[in-house]
Amino acid sequence: MDFENSFLLFLIAGIIGFFVFLYFVPLNLWITALFSGVQIGLFRLIFMRIRRVPPRAIVESLITAHKAGLKVTADDLETHFLAGGNVQNVIRALISADKAGLDLSFRQATAIDLAGRDVFDAVQVSVNPRVINTPDVTAVSKDGIQLIVKARITVRANLQQLVGGAGEDTILARVGEGIVTSIGSADNHQAVLENPDAISKVVLARGLDAGTAYKILSIDIADIDVGDNIGAKLQIDKAAADLKVAEAKAEERRAMAVALEQEMKAKAQEARAKVIEAEAEVPKAIAEAFKTGNLGVMDYYKMKNVIADTRMRDSISGNADTISDKD
Numbered sequence: 001m002d003f004e005n006s007f008l009l010f011l012i013a014g015i016i017g018f019f020v021f022l023y024f025v026p027l028n029l030w031i032t033a034l035f036s037g038v039q040i041g042l043f044r045l046i047f048m049r050i051r052r053v054p055p056r057a058i059v060e061s062l063i064t065a066h067k068a069g070l071k072v073t074a075d076d077l078e079t080h081f082l083a084g085g086n087v088q089n090v091i092r093a094l095i096s097a098d099k100a101g102l103d104l105s106f107r108q109a110t111a112i113d114l115a116g117r118d119v120f121d122a123v124q125v126s127v128n129p130r131v132i133n134t135p136d137v138t139a140v141s142k143d144g145i146q147l148i149v150k151a152r153i154t155v156r157a158n159l160q161q162l163v164g165g166a167g168e169d170t171i172l173a174r175v176g177e178g179i180v181t182s183i184g185s186a187d188n189h190q191a192v193l194e195n196p197d198a199i200s201k202v203v204l205a206r207g208l209d210a211g212t213a214y215k216i217l218s219i220d221i222a223d224i225d226v227g228d229n230i231g232a233k234l235q236i237d238k239a240a241a242d243l244k245v246a247e248a249k250a251e252e253r254r255a256m257a258v259a260l261e262q263e264m265k266a267k268a269q270e271a272r273a274k275v276i277e278a279e280a281e282v283p284k285a286i287a288e289a290f291k292t293g294n295l296g297v298m299d300y301y302k303m304k305n306v307i308a309d310t311r312m313r314d315s316i317s318g319n320a321d322t323i324s325d326k327d
Helices: 002-024 027-037 041-050 057-068 075-080 086-102 105-114 117-125 168-184 190-193 199-202 230-292 299-315
Strands: 130-133 137-140 145-157 214-229
Touching: 027 041, 027 057, 041 057, 057 075, 057 086, 075 086, 075 105, 086 105, 086 117, 105 117, 117 145, 117 299, 137 168, 145 168, 145 190, 145 230, 168 199, 168 214, 190 214, 199 214, 214 230
Parallel strands: none
Antiparallel strands: 130 145, 137 145, 145 214
């Protein structure tokens, strides 16, 4: 029994060791590379495994590049992988660029890949231009009519500026700004509707692709819709604002007039009170004159006759009665 158990353990250890050996010593990859014309040492594949570089990705990429006639070394691919790049995508991009006659070196391809861009997609866009549809661009001509424009931008990837170049968002923003400027400088919206290609020519002539990762091939106006009359709305809003200002000023003048009227009434009441107070002193003065002998009875009656005569004259002339009966 002990012999059987030992043999079984030895057999299991042998199987595990065999698979571990095949993992660290990828004989099948070495043989595949050898028969594909790629010279790579077996120990190099072992050291790749130790450095946590997948030998299969490197070997298959080397075979693909060799068959396509590209001069790429295992060191180049391993370095790019360790830097965090996509080895297979770079090789595909190089092959596509080479077949299309584009000038793309391995160093440029790896730089584009490490910059976070899809280098293979960039090559495809460079070969087959991409059409970018802009969102609705709203602009107002000089006559105050709002126009809603949709455009199609045909771009080609600029491989020389993919690293550090602006993307599609910048292209859309610049084209939108150009459309707004072009429509805003038009005298009326009818001129824009009659010649929409004038917008494309003006925008395209501004060199909007400078500093971007793309080259603009054409800008086509797909649709133009007439929106609101912004000029009329602005005039209506201005008229409403002017009306509110005028109403506020009128209310201010009315309030000042009311205050002035109240002030005049107060002054009139004050004057009336003084008159009444003065009239109250008249009988006292007459009584005092009687006591001192300065006023006789006949003088008093003459004064009453003068007062009555004055009232009669005022009544005939329509004036208010200003002399009191009190004495």
